[in-house]
Amino acid sequence: MKTKVFLLIALSLVIFACGKKESAKAPVKKSGPLTIGMSQCNLGEPWRVQMNEDIKQAAAKQKELKVVFKDAQNDSLKQVAQIEEFISAGVDAIIVSPKEAAPLTPVVKTAFEKGIPIIVLDRRVNGDKYTCFIGADNKKIGKAVGEWITQKLKGKGKVVELKGLMTSTPGQDRHSGFRSGIEGSDVEIIFDVDMKWLEPAARKEMESALARFKDINLVYAHNDPGAHGAYLAAKAAGREKDILFVGIDGLPQEGQMYVKQGILAASFEYPTGGKEAVDTAMEIFNGQIPEKEITLRSRVFTTKNIDRGGVLL
């Protein structure tokens, strides 16, 4: 009996110690002027401009909060250096939307281990050395795209896949999810290539696809700029009416507008998470430990449902 009691006490002490260690990484309650360093991987796409805007708007609601934005201009090394600057400046928290997983992983870990809360937004880093990840489930979105396309093409068709940067996690997940969504159907991928999330690159790749293949039923691009680039290439070749175009992001001023204009058959929403990132930072400043993973919902916008605001996935 005595040994049992002793063991129980010992066990609770261990659990208590572990719990303490975990919360030692979490910051103490902070108040007064607070600064968040926000590292954006680029501002080339409307989606990223929107993310910064969402962060600005959410931050404006907090009296003593200041956000310092840095734009890495699509350069992972520059992004690492900018996060190092935030660390040396002693910011109270960091929000990062990384360009690529591998090169950004060590610097995110450094911030985390120094006790600076670091919120990773949209694209992931490797491992779990960060405070919190916020983003939609790209595998789920990719799978939904695959299923939607299979239905739209009645189980059979020739598809071009224009992939996002494959060293970034949304590109990998939108690809693998998509492949699982078309599994078992006769939807055939006749051409797939990495367009690195960039509209001009997507347009160029689509020109090659058009030159090589007489029959293309549909283009799945991992983002709306890519789908639009492909559309422009097809239009220039006089083939845009024979092909359906599907993208991801679903911004009101981009994907949703393209759907309304009949340029895209569908756009799948990818919420920026900007507001949620600021809310999470505030929780941390208030002494709370946030969830490690915050998964955002997505919607699909099609010509049929766009007037009703899309349909939740």
Ligand code: FRU
């Ligand atoms: C913008 C962007 C979006 C895409 C996201 C994925 O840089 O390419 O279009 O949804 O990044 O991380």
